[in-house]
Amino acid sequence: MKTMTCQQLGGPCDLAHHGATADDVIKAQDKHLKEVVAAGDEVHKPALKDMKARWRRPIAGMGWYRKAKQDFAALPEA
Ligand SMILES: [Zn+2]
Secondary structure, rough: OOOEEEEEHOOOOOOEEEEEHHHHHHHHHHHHHHHHHHOOOOOOHHHHHHHHHHHHOOHHHHHHHHHHHHHHHHHHOO
């Protein structure tokens, strides 16, 4: 398991996501953004907008995924 924070994934807070793969933490971040924004959070709105834009435009979002996966791979195993 490795840990990446909301901030490491482009978000504004330091909530930690745990996962065995980069996809796990990316999905956890996606869920986190949706949940807090649905609960009325304003500071996560730009990050959620970015995330949605990446889902809609996978080619343009690819650079972000590659970076997130590299960052994840570079983390020490916890
Ligand atoms: Zn957050």
